[in-house]
Amino acid sequence: MSTAPTLESLSVGDVVAGGSFPLTRDSLVRYAGASGDFNPIHYRDDVAVSVGLPGVLAHGMLTMGFAVQPVVDWAGDPARIVDYQVRFTRPVLVDPVDGAVVTVVAKVGAIDEEARVARIDLTVTFNDQKVLGKAQARVNLA
Amino acid sequence: MNPELQGRVFPPAPPYLVGREKVREFSRAVFATNPINHDPEAARAAGYADVVAPPTFAVVVQEATLAQLLSEPGAGIDFSRVVHGDQRFSFSRPIVAGDELTATLTVASVKTLGGHSMVTAESNVVDAGGEHVVTATSTLVVRGDE
Secondary structure, three states, X not given: OOOOOOHHHOOOOOEEEEEEEEEOHHHHHHHHHHHOOOOHHHOOHHHHHHOOOOOOEOOHHHHHHHHOHHHXXXXXXXXXXXXXXXXXXOOOEOEXXXXXXXXXXXXXXXXXXXXXXXXXXXXXXXXXXXXXXXXXXXXXXX | OOHHHOOOEOOOOOOEEOXXXXXXXXXXXXXXXXXXXXXXXXXXXXXXXXXXXXXXXXXXXXXXXXXXXXXXXXXXOOHHHEEEEEEEEEEOOOOEOOOEEEEEEXXXXXXXXXXXXXXXXXXXXXXXXXXXXXEEEEEEEEOOOO
């Protein structure tokens, strides 16, 4: 088990974690099976187009799922993640050949000394545009 | 959407037994590479009974309760117009393989904004001992006629 970061060592604005996640259509099929979300807009271009989308999209919950992993690894123990929320603001289009690369930067957004909780704000981007809004993980560093 | 849904508490969904291989499968799908998510020995060394699920695994347990809401005949929710707006998980502890979890959905709010409706559903997840594990909250946007 890795050592926990201490609340005292953090300042608002510090970048604490991040990562780059290359998605392919295989990633979407894998997530569909693992989660049980078989909405065909996540694997069939014809269905996606028929409902007005430009093409197959990643599951929002897949993006939410991997975006927090750098924070979990930084925190060292999954039990320290006490709250995690996102708003789905933009779709991630996954090209059948080139896939899609989603980038995550995790910064300290706020520190609650009394509760011993750091709010980590995630900036999650695809093609230089944010795909999640108000993406925040609360990490207990007591 | 039926505004009288607000405050409605659905019957608990059937218990969900968290399997070790399901946790591993879900972990791979969300790029969770920590040994605690895959290796029971590593999980035990860290103080857990078995492999630990990534935070968003809670959605798999929540899903049965959202299905109850969406299939409720009196709800007036057209599934083909539903878009996932917001999602939140508030944990008392992580989900671990072997947990038997029961989720109960409450409709926290129903709002209409322009032609769209928004429903916020809170699924309270407890373990076999009745202790709180996680509350999963989803806001679903139902698009109106365009």
